[in-house]
Amino acid sequence: MDTFRGFIYSDQVIGGLIGNAAGDALGLPVEFKSREDLKGIPVLEMQGFGSYLVAPGTWSTNTSMVIALMESIRECGKVNQSDILHKLSRWLYLGDYTVGSEIINSNATVTLSIDRFKKGYTPDECGDAFEFASDNGALTRILPIAFLCYNYNIQGKHRYDLVKRVTRLTHATEKCILANMIFVNYACYLLEGCYPAVALQKIQKEDYSFFSEACVDSFSRILKMNLTELPEEEIQSNSDVIESLEATIWSLVTTRNFEQAVIKAVNLGHDTDTIGALTGGLAGLYYGMQGIPKRWLDKLKKLPELETIAEGFSKAEVIIVP
Numbered sequence: 584m585d586t587f588r589g590f591i592y593s594d595q596v597i598g599g600l601i602g603n604a605a606g607d608a609l610g611l612p613v614e615f616k617s618r619e620d621l622k623g624i625p626v627l628e629m630q631g632f633g634s635y636l637v638a639p640g641t642w643s644t645n646t647s648m649v650i651a652l653m654e655s656i657r658e659c660g661k662v663n664q665s666d667i668l669h670k671l672s673r674w675l676y677l678g679d680y681t682v683g684s685e686i687i688n689s690n691a692t693v694t695l696s697i698d699r700f701k702k703g704y705t706p707d708e709c710g711d712a713f714e715f716a717s718d719n720g721a722l723t724r725i726l727p728i729a730f731l732c733y734n735y736n737i738q739g740k741h742r743y744d745l746v747k748r749v750t751r752l753t754h755a756t757e758k759c760i761l762a763n764m765i766f767v768n769y770a771c772y773l774l775e776g777c778y779p780a781v782a783l784q785k786i787q788k789e790d791y792s793f794f795s796e797a798c799v800d801s802f803s804r805i806l807k808m809n810l811t812e813l814p815e816e817e818i819q820s821n822s823d824v825i826e827s828l829e830a831t832i833w834s835l836v837t838t839r840n841f842e843q844a845v846i847k848a849v850n851l852g853h854d855t856d857t858i859g860a861l862t863g864g865l866a867g868l869y870y871g872m873q874g875i876p877k878r879w880l881d882k883l884k885k886l887p888e889l890e891t892i893a894e895g896f897s898k899a900e901v902i903i904v905p
Contacts (some may be wrong), residue, residue, distance in 0.1 A: 595797030602867015610859030
């Protein structure tokens with residue numbers, strides 16, 4: 584049997600956004616800490632300060648960019664590239680979509696793209712196409728596109744085109760686009776109710792012919808191997824987009840609930856907030872908000888606002904242009 588249970592779409596969206604924020608907040612205080620350090624003092628609860636002078640439950644860039652994308656789609660009723668960049672600009676320069684009007688750990692590649700947009704570049708020209716621009720800054724905001732693809736049954740070439748349009752606003756490399764495509768495919772199978780391990784098997788059968796063979800091969804540990812069998816020491820957790828995607832899926836397929844998945848992801852060390860957020864978003868849409876520990880929700884900043892944003896997005900009528 585491929586599926587776990589039936590879901591209500593609005594609950595999945597709410598769980599996804601709040602799970603993203605919870606994983607982000609759990610990992611933020613220990614960003615840059617090594618795995619060895621965290622083995623000595625593992626992250627098990629919401630805590631503050633550490634890497635940044637913030638209160639417990641504070642989320643960062645990883646959640647702000649998801650909110651900016653959700654709000655753009657909801658307000659425009661479609662995927663509007665210029666409006667997405669405009670809202671990202673408001674986040675970066677004005678502190679919109681943040682906990683306390685303060686930008687925490689902004690992404691250099693995203694910042695470069697927003698600067699280009701402000702200088703008059705077209706949206707398709709803003710993304711960094713330099714070969715080594717392969718960080719996870721576009722991956723960490725792509726979750727709303729997965730919700731659209733699932734809710735509006737966007738598949739195949741149309742899904743690829745949509746993922747590419749949104750990804751290349753900041754990250755225009757083939758590697759970043761493929762990473763986001765894999766993430767969206769995986770999220771869609773989770774939204775259908777597939778077990779995390781079954782969803783992994785299913786994304787391996789998807790069509791990736793839109794990408795070069797060399798690029799697809801660079802994702803071989805996800806697309807051709809059994810990621811569930813890899814030991815922790817073979818999972819990297821830096822900001823590289825492939826490493827981040829591997830760590831995220833691995834954390835989900837080797838655990839059985841939201842708390843286990845996010846704690847496992849964060850305690851991999853290094854880019855803890857981003858990998859925590861990515862894992863939390865997927866775990867949240869799968870296990871639901873009810874699967875997130877109440878003691879974490881009680882400390883999570885702006886919880887009612889996050890619920891309102893997610894619910895509004897889930898109810899928005901969106902025009903999908905092929």
